[in-house]
Amino acid sequence: xxxxxxxxxxxxxxxxxxxxxxxxxxxxxxxxxxxxxxxxxxxxxxxxxxxxxxxxxxxxxxxxxxxxxxxxxxxxxxxxxxxxxxxxxxxxxxxxxxxxxxxxxxxxxxxxxxxxxxxxxxxxxxxxxxxxxxxxxxxxxxxxxxxxxxxxxxxxx
Numbered sequence: 001x002x003x004x005x006x007x008x009x010x011x012x013x014x015x016x017x018x019x020x021x022x023x024x025x026x027x028x029x030x031x032x033x034x035x036x037x038x039x040x041x042x043x044x045x046x047x048x049x050x051x052x053x054x055x056x057x058x059x060x061x062x063x064x065x066x067x068x069x070x071x072x073x074x075x076x077x078x079x080x081x082x083x084x085x086x087x088x089x090x091x092x093x094x095x096x097x098x099x100x101x102x103x104x105x106x107x108x109x110x111x112x113x114x115x116x117x118x119x120x121x122x123x124x125x126x127x128x129x130x131x132x133x134x135x136x137x138x139x140x141x142x143x144x145x146x147x148x149x150x151x152x153x154x155x156x157x
Contacts, residue, residue, distance in 0.1 A: 003101070004132040007118035008143035011109050012151045019113035020079035020106045022154045024053050028061060031149050037138035038092065040065040053082070067091020074101075081105045096131045098124045115150065117143055 012019055032042040041064040048059035055076055061069045070088040075081070086100040105116040119139060121132040 003120040003122040004136050005118060005120045006136040006139050006143070007116060008140060008147060009105075009114050009116035010147040010151055011112055011114050012154050013112040014154050016106050016108050016113040017079040019115060019154050023104060023106065023115060023150065024078075024082065026150065026153050030153060031146050032142075033149060034145060035064065036142040036145055038135060039138060039142040040067065040091075061086075063091060065091055067093065069100075075103075079106060093135075096121075096123060096135065098122045113154075115147065115154070117147065 014022070028042040028045050032039075035041050042061055043064045044062040046060045046062060049057050052059065053073065053076060055073050058070055058072045061071055063069070068088070068090040069086045072085045072087070073082065074085050075083040081103060083101065083103040086102060087098075089097060089099075099122045101120040101122070103116075103118045105114075105118075107114045107116070121135055123132045
């Protein structure tokens with residue numbers, strides 16, 4: 001199933017290995033602490049293993065609007081990238097999106113690290129494909145806010 005890909009990035013003043021480790025350990029409730037358009041804040045994360053960061057692990061993301069998503073880690077290549085799939089989507093996005101593939105990347109840049117984030121929306125039906133392009137534009141604003149929060153988290157050491 002093809003999808004609609006969106007991506008954003010930000011350079012942070014932290015060594016790439018440090019950025020990766022802090023990114024992997026960041027609390028989603030801190031990174032995604034505010035709604036942006038159709039994307040609610042993360043209210044809680046449940047069922048997360050203490051050693052989060054291995055392929056096959058899952059956790060439940062509880063959204064401030066009452067929605068939920070299951071996140072499954074699908075790939076980890078420390079210190080460069082990790083990927084995940086969001087499914088079991090409950091809440092408003094469920095009508096439009098079947099699954100979301102997400103990926104974070106960390107690469108050396110300008111004396112620090114470029115942290116990149118991408119989502120690929122996999123729509124439920126053909127009419128929903130139009131909606132995913134609108135969701136993609138809204139996601140850009142959500143991503144910009146999240147990356148700004150993440151920069152604060154990654155640089156506070």
